[in-house]
Every structure is written in C-alpha cells, then in structure tokens.
Amino acid sequence: MSRIGNAIVIGGGIGGPVAAMALQKAGIEATVYEAYEGSADGVGGALSIAPNGRTALAAIGAEERVAAAGSPMRGMVMQSWTGKRLAEFGTPPGLPEMLLVWRSDLYRALYGEAARRGVRVEHGRRLVSLSDEGGRVVAQFADGTSAAADVLIGADGIRSTVRRLIDPAAPEPRYAGLLGFGARTSGEGLTPTADKMHMVFGKRAFFGYQVTDTDSGWFANLPHPRPMSAAEARGIGAAEWLRRLQEVFRDDRTPAVEMIRRTAPEDLVITGGLEDIPSVPTWHRGRVVLLGDAAHATSPSSGQGASLAIESAVQLARCLRDLPVPDAFAAFEGLRRERVERIIRMAEKTNSDKAAGPVARVLRDLIMPVAMRLLASPEKFAWQFDHPIDWAAPVTAPRGVALPT
Structure with a gap:
C-alpha cells in the first residue's frame, strides 16, 4: 500500500x-x-x-x-547522401514494434x-x-x-x-550543433518506404523520411554554428527556411528536395536548436x-x-x-x-556525426559503412529496447537505507 x-x-x-x-x-x-x-x-x-x-x-x-x-515502424534504413544503403535496423524479436x-x-x-x-x-x-x-x-x-x-x-x-x-x-x-525542422507532406509519386524510416547522412545535413500511402513526412537536422531558440528560428520565416533546406539537400540523391518543395510554409515545424x-x-x-x-x-x-x-x-x-x-x-x-x-x-x-564539418564528413563517409556493418544487429541495441517493467514486483529500498518498521 x-x-x-x-x-x-x-x-x-x-x-x-x-x-x-x-x-x-x-x-x-x-x-x-x-x-x-x-x-x-x-x-x-x-x-x-x-x-x-x-x-x-x-x-x-x-x-x-x-x-x-x-x-508501425518496423525498421530504420541508414543511407549515405550518395544513396548507398549503409545498414538496416529492426526491432529485436519478441518485442513490440516501434x-x-x-x-x-x-x-x-x-x-x-x-x-x-x-x-x-x-x-x-x-x-x-x-x-x-x-x-x-x-x-x-x-x-x-x-x-x-x-x-x-x-x-x-x-x-x-x-x-x-x-x-x-x-x-x-546544451546545444547539439543542429537545428530541427519537419513536416507532414504528400508522398504521391515518390517511391514508398512502407513501414520503414529512412535516415540519410546528407552531404551538408541529416534527413529522415517515410513515404506511405496514407501518411508521409520528413525531418531535417541542419548544422548551425550557434544555438537558436524556436522563436528565433521561426522569426526568420518558414518560407525562407524551406528555401535554405532545398539548397542544403540539392546534391543528395534522396527525395529530400522534392518533399521539402511540397511542404507549405504553414505546415513546417520549426523546433530550433536540438539540446540535451x-x-x-x-x-x-x-x-x-x-x-x-x-x-x-x-x-x-x-x-x-x-x-x-x-x-x-x-x-x-x-x-x-x-x-x-x-x-x-x-x-x-x-x-x-x-x-x-x-x-x-x-x-x-x-x-x-550529423553535424560533421567538411573534413569530418569525408572521414565519416569512409568509416561509416564499416561501422554500420558491425553495428547492424538487433543484439547491439537490445539493451535499449528490451527493458521489461514488472508492475507487480515490489520495489525495495536502496542498499544502505533502512526502512522504518
């Protein structure tokens, strides 16, 4: 009790x-x-x-x-900006889907x-x-x-x-060196990703997207030298950010530019600086x-x-x-x-990795395919996802704490 x-x-x-x-x-x-x-x-x-x-x-x-x-999101596909598939991560067996x-x-x-x-x-x-x-x-x-x-x-x-x-x-x-953006948008005419989220380490920024028959959307993490609050970022204006993001992703072999182009300014979510x-x-x-x-x-x-x-x-x-x-x-x-x-x-x-500069990006793109192959197994992430909570089990006092009788 x-x-x-x-x-x-x-x-x-x-x-x-x-x-x-x-x-x-x-x-x-x-x-x-x-x-x-x-x-x-x-x-x-x-x-x-x-x-x-x-x-x-x-x-x-x-x-x-x-x-x-x-x-349901049954997997995450990691890609480079060239379109190369680096790895795919799924939910460990026996656990609820993401x-x-x-x-x-x-x-x-x-x-x-x-x-x-x-x-x-x-x-x-x-x-x-x-x-x-x-x-x-x-x-x-x-x-x-x-x-x-x-x-x-x-x-x-x-x-x-x-x-x-x-x-x-x-x-x-603490500022993470990235600004966050995202939106729901039309996936009509784009290659479906079904129930998998695609994560792209872009040439100049990070892009995530999912394209389904019913609900498609994207998010972007844009490296930026100084922190900006959500209010400061919104003050620049959604239309301007959409223009900048299309420019940032123009070299990437992904649907980023097209999905951003389809986004109305009033639908753009601007979160400001990512922090922890x-x-x-x-x-x-x-x-x-x-x-x-x-x-x-x-x-x-x-x-x-x-x-x-x-x-x-x-x-x-x-x-x-x-x-x-x-x-x-x-x-x-x-x-x-x-x-x-x-x-x-x-x-x-x-x-x-997302905020890597020009030189670091080259090293990242060289090393990441090997690193992804080593990490692309459910067992590597099981400790995060497989975390049962037994509601009925009693909680005991921390060691060294004497409970009142």
Whole structure:
C-alpha cells in the first residue's frame, strides 16, 4: 500500500499524464498542472515510441490507445547522401514494434486516456515557487493560486522550473550543433518506404523520411554554428527556411528536395536548436522529484526521449507505491540514472556525426559503412529496447537505507 495519498504533477507533455495514470494505478491521486492555457493539438512534429516505451505503457494498461494513434515502424534504413544503403535496423524479436506518431496525436491519445480514467488536468497554471513543509509540498502558480500534496513531480521539460527551484546551480541545456525542422507532406509519386524510416547522412545535413500511402513526412537536422531558440528560428520565416533546406539537400540523391518543395510554409515545424543535458546532479530534494526531460534530457537523435519519460513515470509510481519519501526517490534514481545517461551519451555521438564539418564528413563517409556493418544487429541495441517493467514486483529500498518498521 502506498505511503502517500496524493501528488502534484507539474507539466502536461508526455511524462506528466503518464505519471498521473501510473500513480492512480498505484493508489495515489494525482493532478496535472500545465502552464499553457490550452492543449497541444496540432503542435509538433513526428517522434518515435520505442519498444521499451510501449512496454512501459502496457504495464499501466495505456498502450492500446497510444498504439492506435501511431503507425508501425518496423525498421530504420541508414543511407549515405550518395544513396548507398549503409545498414538496416529492426526491432529485436519478441518485442513490440516501434511506433511513428505525430506529437499532437500522441498528446491527444494520452490526454484522452487520462480523462477516461478521471485524471484531472488544469491548464494555465505556471509554477513560480514551491515550499516543502515537511509533511507536504505547496506549489504557487503565476495566477495567484496554489496547490498542496504529499509530493510534487517536476515533469516540466528540458527548461524545468522545478529543477531550478530545487537546485539553482543545476546545469542548463546544451546545444547539439543542429537545428530541427519537419513536416507532414504528400508522398504521391515518390517511391514508398512502407513501414520503414529512412535516415540519410546528407552531404551538408541529416534527413529522415517515410513515404506511405496514407501518411508521409520528413525531418531535417541542419548544422548551425550557434544555438537558436524556436522563436528565433521561426522569426526568420518558414518560407525562407524551406528555401535554405532545398539548397542544403540539392546534391543528395534522396527525395529530400522534392518533399521539402511540397511542404507549405504553414505546415513546417520549426523546433530550433536540438539540446540535451548530459547529467543532472540533483534529481530530488525533500518531497520534490524530477521526471523525464527535467531529469534526463536526451536530444531527439536518440529516438528515446518520449519512451524514457514514459519508463520513468511508471517506475516512479512503483517506487512511491512501495516506499516512503525520500527512500522512494532514491530508489527511483537508482533504477534510472545509469540507463538514461548511457542513452544520452549515445545520442551525443550521433549528433556529432550529423553535424560533421567538411573534413569530418569525408572521414565519416569512409568509416561509416564499416561501422554500420558491425553495428547492424538487433543484439547491439537490445539493451535499449528490451527493458521489461514488472508492475507487480515490489520495489525495495536502496542498499544502505533502512526502512522504518
């Protein structure tokens, strides 16, 4: 039986609603407080839910609705800018297929499932301060309202207010040297990729695309010498970015230029600089804990950001179900830190390949075919994807922590 009764969840992105549903399953009442006034319908590009993310959703009975919002992605084909096929990666046998899902569709699915379960989500609540009063924590919002609960969970993203409040010295996001763009567009007349995502290490930038009969889209990672916020990048204008991207990919033997040409400016998703945080020293303090990108922000190149947030939400709920605060938070960090930081490091290497300069690109293109042949086996990536969560298994206290009798 849980030793706490209720929780405040700050952030209504991906980790927040999943955490609230997992806590509810653990017998803990949770309310989600989101800073934005409305939902995120129509916002954002595509992302993947890896097999481990689907496994975590299944542990709390939420996988079916999310699966219905996406489409199976049964493989990733790696190519060079010359069109040469470097490798193909598939899901290890016996695991759920990877899903390709548009962020707005994922939000809609998660919010719909949370609402069906009676989880309350309050919009327009921007956190400004919090106070840990020993037996409870109080959140103060910009609109003058407040909320109190046994614990507070900061699932408020890579620029987490909660992270800054519990540790003013916490590291800031690190720019990965790339700007992000993407769009849904028509695949009519293009060679279908079916259920496989093609990833191209272009001559000047990185391009990913999938062409199906029903839903086609692309994304690009453009090397850029200085970081740009999403607002700064959008200020340049979508039409100008589309022009620049067509120029960047003009030498690549891929459908990049044609797919970009078909994209209307109003459909272009501009995300600004790709970022990560290699390590967050303080994950929890008192009755407050961080979750998802607030604790372990990996760049989009990992393909694991959403899935790791989902995993962490489910594992945190298990810990709070079985252990008192702060032992639950220590157990949670013990379960998660090594795994997530390893994935962050792997994504950092991918970013450096994508952002390679002229000389590094030549070396990359020479070495990559051999490296891909060595890596192109499911066993190399199984540790990421094959990550079962036994919901029913009790969580024990970290070594050296004595539980109260």
